[in-house]
Amino acid sequence: MSALGAHTTLLRLGGCRQFFQRAAARSPRKTCLSTAGGGIAGFIAQRKCAPSLLKSDALFGAPGGRLLKHSGFGLEGLPGMASKRLQPSDSRDKSLRPNASTSLTSMSPSQPGGEWQRPHTKKREGDRAHAGKGGLKEGVKERGEKRSKGAERTWEFEEEFEEELVADAPFMDAVVKVYCTHTEPNYSLPWQKKRQYSSTGSGFMCAGRRVLTNAHCVEHHTQVKVKRRGDDTKFVATVLAIGTECDIALLTVEDEAFWRDVEPLNFGSLPRLQDGVTVVGYPIGGDTISVTSGVVSRIEVTSYVHGSTELLGVQIDAAINSGNSGGPAFNSRGECVGIAFQSLKSEDAENIGYVIPTPVINHFLTDFERNGQYTGFPALGIAWQRMESPALRQSLGLRNDQKGVLIRRLEPTSFAYNVLKEGDVILSFDGIPIANDGTVPFRSGERISFGYLVSQKYTSETATLRVSRQGEEVDVDVRLRIPKRLVPVHIFGKNPSYFIIAGLVFTPVCQPYLESEYGSDYDYDTPVKLLDRMLHGMARSDDEQVVVLSQVLAHDENIGYEDLSNRVVIRLNGVEIRNIKQLAELVESCQDPFLKFDLEYNEMLVLENAAARRATAQVLQDHCIPSARSADLVSTPVTEVEENTENGKPA
CATH class of the missing domain: 2.30.42.10 (PDZ domain)
Structure with a gap:
């Protein structure tokens, strides 16, 4: 990974909106001036503004930084990098967990107001030239020249004119707002779910009656809705595919009214350096559609924080904020050249955003069409x-x-x-x-x-x-095949596996589990051997997992082991543990008088076999746990604790 500036943080633009405390608020006019040289504003600036205003403030990064990878909606840093300085807030419908390292002020989302309605103004001939063959630049040029004749015009006038022109473009109607209700697994208590929360993001219609957005906008979704610009109806959407590695999700809507009178976006080719781009979406600061413009600063293989992968990415200097996630980036011809998905937040940098380019988008769509599902990006291994x-x-x-x-x-x-x-x-x-x-x-x-x-x-x-x-x-x-990670980055919508015996809770390790146990700084606080397995471990077989003793739920049969947690299980009664399903089967089939668990660092944990089985039912009842094992570890999922009617106690 390339170093991108001291105290630099790469933030995934969560589907949720985030509110940030600024030292000073910049006006929209100054923002437009700062992007002169690229996009629509840049074109007008070059024609109408003084030379002193034509300087772009695009930042290309500085040495010595830190990239962050993302899981869920928290941020975690990659090990070995400098300490992170920023922590995002969001607009989930729940209280945010406190974080001592947070240097931003979390704020509640503003209440939504009325939706923006397109003004019914009569357009002169040539006003919509941007939607035809001439593209955006031609439309701006023609109309701008007409309105500037006979009188000296100011930059403010041109800026208002530009916003009106973009707002009336037909392709803007294909941009939608995405509403998602999330219910995440509780990795520390794997038999439970966390409290649900809501978030918003952006998306757009593409060919085949489908909607594209970011994967992190609909991760762990229980309900997804989309709303068109200028409409007051939210349509229920179905998630067809989620590409975790490329941070793209594919949706569809069954209601015919959603697709009425809207043309899907067309994809353009990979842009060149200094090409103008316009990012459209629904970021923080309001409830209506937003348009920002800039230029392409860099094209290279980029770290995708949501999937912890490296794929082709486009860096731009347009302002990309939380809520922009999933929104399209347009070129001067009105073609979609990418999907906004993350930005760089740093003390020394501003307006550094990242866009998923069309080669990655096309790979995702082609993969889905070929296989009927998303299979992923292969690797050499x-x-x-x-x-x-x-x-x-x-x-x-x-x-x-x-x-x-x-x-x-x-x-x-x-x-x-x-x-x-x-x-x-x-x-x-x-x-x-x-x-x-x-x-x-x-x-x-x-x-x-x-x-x-x-x-x-x-x-x-x-x-x-x-x-x-x-x-x-x-x-x-x-x-080529999809790489098998010893410690997975995600578990792709599945519930975490677990197995309980006499209060000992076993579970396989994944990065969301480590985040749940050690917080956003898990890459520093996780035990060294676990961290080494996460970063450098290679699975010896497709079903290999790192199984840990997650915690011990206190009971008389496990006295002396109550403080053990997150110890890697090496063997049970001399048999090497390959995965959690094997561990559960070994325990269930064991006929020995003792269960001997060999843990990492040469620790040993021994239980009396028969007593451990009796204690399990009592532990489940005390902690309201429905089953001693997760549904994926049994042929028929157990939904409730069976009662032993003879003793009046759980069997």
Whole structure:
């Protein structure tokens, strides 16, 4: 990951709206002036403003920063980075948990007012040229020249005119507001759910009677509704697919009225540097649609904080705020060139936003069409190292004209594990040469990480790699698959698994669980060995999990173990634990007089077998737990605690 500035924080624009305390409020006019040089405002500024106003304040980042990854609606930092300085607030319909490190003031959302209604004004011929072949710039130019004749016009007039012009564009009607009610799992008490809350985001209509938005806007959804601009009706939406890695979700609406008299957006190509972009959505500060403009600052493989992945991303200098998530970014021709999804918040930077570009969007949509569901972005299944050191290249027998990257590790569950070897040097990917820094040619004068080439493939497709192995060049065909993480970033809408015996609560580790246990700073507070498994662990099989003793619910049978928590379970009665389902089966089938759990750091926990089984029912009753195991660990889910009518106590 690239360093992006001291005390820098990368925030995912949660579907919820967030209110931030500012040192000084900037007027909309100053905001427009600051983006001169890109988009609609930039075009007018270059034609009508003094040269002193044509300076763009686009920020391109500074060295030494910190990127954050996101799970749910909290923020967590990537280990090894500087301490984070900002913490978001949101407009969930519940009280926010206090956080001592928060440097922003959490505020309640403003009450919604009436919806904006389009003014019924008569337009002159040529007023809507932006919607035709001429595009946005031509429309602005023609009308701007007409209205400026015969009298000296001010920038304020042009700014008002620009807003009117964009508001009347036909493609604006395809932008919708997304309302979602979320019910998250409680990972620390996995038999429960957290209290539900609500959030809002943005989205837009695309071909096939579908709506695109961000995955984090509808994560753990129980109800999703969408509302068109200028309409007072909220339509119930169905979630068709959620792409966690790419932070895209696909919705549809059954009601015919929702699609009436609206044209879906068309997708444009990947923009160029300094191309103007206009971001549309429903961010904080009001209940009606918002338009901001800027220019493309950078195009590279970017960290996607929601999915903890790295995919192609577009950095822009348009203001992207909470609530903009899922909204479209338009080029000068009115084509959608991306989806707003995250922004950079820093003491030294302003107006740095990120857009999911059309290559990633098209991959998501094509994947869904091919498979009837979202399958994901495949990976090679390797860990690689740059080879910029001449000594390193010479030691591996590379010629001066050979460049590439070194394979350090291979994931045992990947197809590459059987055809590649540690120490191989990858020279090219599908015939495209890879440089010593891991980049490949992208466009004229641009280079990009070769991971982009991998991400453009689909699951089960094959890539041809040319590798240098012990000084000889070999062509190898590698089948691609979805990577298997030892500690998953998400559990994709499933409820967490758990198993209870005599008050001992066992559960598999995932990143949301660590966040639940250790808070937003879990990447610092998590025990070192657990953290190492999360960052560097590789699963040896598709069903391997890291199982921990999460907590001990006090009972007479577990005296002496009450303080144990988050200990990795290594073995049960000498059998190595592979996953939680295996652990539950071993306990249930055990005929030995004792249950001996070997934990990490050579700790041992022993229970008397028969007494432990009797104690389990009492623990379940005391804590109102419906079952000793989660539904995925039994063939028929248990919904209530069975009573032993003979003793009057739970069986």
